[in-house]
Amino acid sequence: xxxxxxxxxxxxxxxxxxxxxxxxxxxxxxxxxxxxxxxxxxxxxxxxxxxxxxxxxxxxxxxxxxxxxxxxxxxxxxxxxxxxxxxxxxxxxxxxxxxxxxxxxxxxxxxxxxxxxxxxxxxxxxxxxxxxxxxxxxxxxxxxxxxxxxxxxxxxxxxxxxxxxxxxxxxxxxxxxxxxxxxxxxxxxxxxxxxxxxxxxxxxxxxxxxxxxxxxxxxxxxxxxxx
Amino acid sequence: xxxxxxxxxxxxxxxxxxxxxxxxxxxxxxxxxxxxxxxxxxxxxxxxxxxxxxxxxxxxxxxxxxxxxxxxxxxxxxxxxxxxxxxxxxxxxxxxxxxxxxxxxxxxxxxxxxxxxxxxxxxxxxxxxxxxxxxxxxxxxxxxxxxxxxxxxxxxxxxxxxxxxxxxxxxxxxxxxxxxxxxxxxxxxxxxxxxxxxxxxxxxxxxxxxxxxxxxxxxxxxxxxxx
DNA sequence: CGCGGCTTTGATGTTCATCAAGTAAAGTGG
DNA sequence: CCACTTTACTTGATGAACATCAAAGCCGCG
Numbered sequence: 224x225x226x227x228x229x230x231x232x233x234x235x236x237x238x239x240x241x242x243x244x245x246x247x248x249x250x251x252x253x254x255x256x257x258x259x260x261x262x263x264x265x266x267x268x269x270x271x272x273x274x275x276x277x278x279x280x281x282x283x284x285x286x287x288x289x290x291x292x293x294x295x296x297x298x299x300x301x302x303x304x305x306x307x308x309x310x311x312x313x314x315x316x317x318x319x320x321x322x323x324x325x326x327x328x329x330x331x332x333x334x335x336x337x338x339x340x341x342x343x344x345x346x347x348x349x350x351x352x353x354x355x356x357x358x359x360x361x362x363x364x365x366x367x368x369x370x371x372x373x374x375x376x377x378x379x380x381x382x383x384x385x386x387x388x389x390x391x392x393x394x395x396x397x398x399x400x401x402x403x404x405x406x407x408x409x410x411x412x413x414x415x416x417x418x419x420x421x422x423x424x425x426x427x428x429x430x431x432x433x434x435x436x437x438x439x440x441x442x443x444x445x446x447x448x449x450x
Numbered sequence: 451x452x453x454x455x456x457x458x459x460x461x462x463x464x465x466x467x468x469x470x471x472x473x474x475x476x477x478x479x480x481x482x483x484x485x486x487x488x489x490x491x492x493x494x495x496x497x498x499x500x501x502x503x504x505x506x507x508x509x510x511x512x513x514x515x516x517x518x519x520x521x522x523x524x525x526x527x528x529x530x531x532x533x534x535x536x537x538x539x540x541x542x543x544x545x546x547x548x549x550x551x552x553x554x555x556x557x558x559x560x561x562x563x564x565x566x567x568x569x570x571x572x573x574x575x576x577x578x579x580x581x582x583x584x585x586x587x588x589x590x591x592x593x594x595x596x597x598x599x600x601x602x603x604x605x606x607x608x609x610x611x612x613x614x615x616x617x618x619x620x621x622x623x624x625x626x627x628x629x630x631x632x633x634x635x636x637x638x639x640x641x642x643x644x645x646x647x648x649x650x651x652x653x654x655x656x657x658x659x660x661x662x663x664x665x666x667x668x669x670x671x672x673x674x675x676x677x
Numbered sequence: 678c679g680c681g682g683c684t685t686t687g688a689t690g691t692t693c694a695t696c697a698a699g700t701a702a703a704g705t706g707g
Numbered sequence: 708c709c710a711c712t713t714t715a716c717t718t719g720a721t722g723a724a725c726a727t728c729a730a731a732g733c734c735g736c737g
Contacts, residue, residue, distance in 0.1 A: 309587040313580040348575035353540040359586030360536040
């Protein structure tokens with residue numbers, strides 16, 4: 224836990240436009256950075272909402288715990304995504320958990336500061352509203368996208384998701400386990416593996432442990448679209 | 451299409467707290483009400499976002515169209531729920547459609563007015579943020595709830611949803627078709643019917659056409675929880 | 678080294694979608 | 708208001724998709 228050097232902090236450049244230099248400096252001087260290792264909990268379902276968090280670097284998963292010890296992954300977040308989403312401004316406790324799936328750094332700002340700034344500054348508040356809505360929008364539409372696909376379509380979809388939105392490369396090291404893919408797309412681990420194996424046998428992807436190379440993008444896209 | 455008499459409009463009482471009398475009156479004097487019959491489109495996916503809408507009376511469904519002519523229902527909205535959700539403040543076109551499933555009246559406010567008010571009034575803007583987030587929150591968590599259940603659990607869940615959140619009564623006329631239930635819970639119409647039939651045979655519900663009477667709430671709740 | 682979790686494959690059974698066909702209900706035009 | 712068309716509802720039969728159970732190899736970690 225350490226204060227960040229904000230002189231080149233991206234918050235300044237891209238967080239919001241409608242905020243004064245003074246306010247930015249005030250926030251920057253009081254915000255705190257925290258580092259997390261792969262697998263660390265960043266926050267737990269039920270935790271009191273104290274800070275507003277965004278991800279400075281790394282990759283994390285947002286998920287909820289179920290009765291029977293199973294987890295449902297809501298979304299993945301990448302650098303500069305907000306981690307405080309859903310009803311963080313109206314609720315008292317987090318309704319979901321966050322875990323780092325790669326070494327990550329979060330930027331923590333006292334919720335009270337955001338709240339105060341928002342109350343004083345309509346434009347800032349409206350920016351916040353827009354960004355928060357966009358995030359929920361993405362999560363909802365994405366879950367509908369996944370839901371309308373069958374097993375192979377879902378696995379194809381998530382591979383393309385990592386290719387296009389996280390790594391921008393046809394070859395990448397899958398940051399999550401097969402089990403986590405399953406928890407995200409709502410299928411079992413075994414069947415995720417079976418789908419991957421089939422893609423491999425059909426020469427659509429190559430698998431080297433965690434590393435996936437998509438060799439036939441067109442066909443993978445077709446499977447994602449039409450099952 | 452008509453101006454509403456706002457003297458007793460609920461907008462005044464419950465819309466937001468942090469808004470001045472002048473502003474409320476200004477909005478009220480310019481807002482427009484529209485009436486829709488059962489089955490009418492209130493707006494269509496792709497429509498330009500011009501107004502901010504909330505539901506004054508009736509019941510509607512929010513849904514998206516898919517390639518193959520199928521619909522996925524995102525949520526139902528009841529009186530005083532916002533109909534303009536997701537990225538209505540940042541996007542230019544609606545990403546979903548809304549249809550009245552009962553005779554409904556919407557209240558339409560120029561988006562520009564909301565935007566202006568929000569920019570000027572941080573507290574109002576923050577209220578808006580809170581309410582918008584709460585809605586998305588509900589949609590996301592509800593979809594996770596549904597997703598973790600099997601067919602019978604899902605049907606039980608939606609029956610209890612109508613009982614608890616829409617009608618507050620164990621007997622009610624289902625406002626939606628079996629097909630729409632299917633589109634909401636992500637199963638086929640036939641299987642929704644089979645689940646209902648089975649509930650009827652097990653003396654958990656009674657069915658009189660569209661009218662459902664839940665006679666064994668405990669058992670229905672148990673099915674909703676444990677499949 | 679050994680333990681626990683992740684991965685993989687296979688066998689089996691359940692759940693669910695699809696297809697088909699018929700009845701009921703609701704809307705439509707003469 | 709009736710014939711007509713369409714849409715909703717229902718049931719059954721069948722097969723595909725997927726979950727579950729089991730077992731074994733692999734890998735990382737203390």
